[in-house]
Amino acid sequence: MDFGASMFFTDYSMTSANLAKALEERGFESIWAAEHSHIPLSRKSPWGGGGDLPKQYYDVMDPFVTLTAAACVTKTLRLGTGVCLINQRDPIQTAKLVASIDQVSGGRFLFGIGNGWNQDEMENHGTVFASRHKLVRERIEAMKAIWTQTKAEYHGEFVSFDQMMTWPKPVQKPHPPVIVGGAYPYAARRAVRYGDGWIPLAGRPGQYGDVFDYVPKFRAMLTEAGRDATTFPISLFSSSDDLDTLKRYRDLGIVRSVVSLPAAKEDVVLPILDRVAGLMRQM
DSSP, rough: EEEEEEEOOOSSOHHHHHHHHHHHHOOOEEEEOOOOOOOOOOOSEEEEEEEEOOOOHHOOOOOOOOHHHTTTSSSSSSEHHHHHHHGGGGGHHHHHHHHHHHHHHTSSSEEEOOOOOOOHHHHHTTGGGGGHHHHHHHHHHHHHHEEEHHHHHEEEEEEEEEOOOOOOOOSSSSOOEEEEETTTTHHHEEEEOOOSEEOOOOOHHHOOOHHHHHHHHHHHHHHHOOOTTOOOBBBBSOOOOOHHHHHHHHHTOOEEOOOOOOOOOOHHHHHHHHHHHHHHHHH
C-alpha cells in the first residue's frame, strides 16, 4: 500500500513545492491538491463535514498551478488532483491542462475528479445541479477522445464538438488514470462506469459508511459490471493514522492511503509527515 498526502494549498499554507520535496524525501508516493474556484456566500447545499465551511475552502489555489510547481522539484512523486471539479471546467481546456501537466511531470499525473457538492458554486459556472452527473460523464468521455484520437470528435447532450486537432497528448497511455471521488454507492457506480479508480473518504464514516463494509460491496459491483475487481485501484482519503487500521486497509487491498494535511506551515505539517513516515516504516 502506497501513502500520499493532500492539502488545500493557500497563501498561508506550506508551498506545494516544499511539501512535495518533503514527501519525496520521506518515501511518500503522491501529493494531492484540492480545488474550489470560489465559495458563494449563499448555501443551498450543506458541507458534508458538518458545521461551518473551513476557511481553506475559500482560499485554495488552482490545483494545476500548485501541482506543476510540485512537479518541477521532484522526480518520482506522483501528482494528483484531489479532486478536480469537472462540473465547473471546460472539457477542451481541461484536457489540455491534464495532458500538459502529464508531459511536464514525465507521466506522473493522477486525475482525481469529483462532481461537486456546492450547488451555489456550480450554478455560478452555469452548471445545473440536478444534471451535473451526466454532464461530468460526458466531459470525461470527451476528454478521453481528445487524449487518444488524432482527430477527436464527441457528440452528447451537454458536450458536442466536431473533429478537432489538439496537442499535447498525455505521456501515460491511453491517458492518465481517471480516479472518481465520492461515496458508495452513487460515486462508486460512476467509478465502475467510466473510471480507472475510486476515491472514497475514510474520515467521514457517518456520510460514507464503514470502509470495511463498502469496499467488498464495491468489488462485487465491479465484478457484476464485468470489470476486474482484483486490479481496480481504491485510494482512501482522510485515512486513519492508527497502525492497526492501516494494516487492515492494506489487507483489504487498498492501494493508496492518503492523509489530509492542514493548510499550515512547516512547523505544523512536517511533524505530521514524520509521524506518518514512521508508520510507513512499520508497515
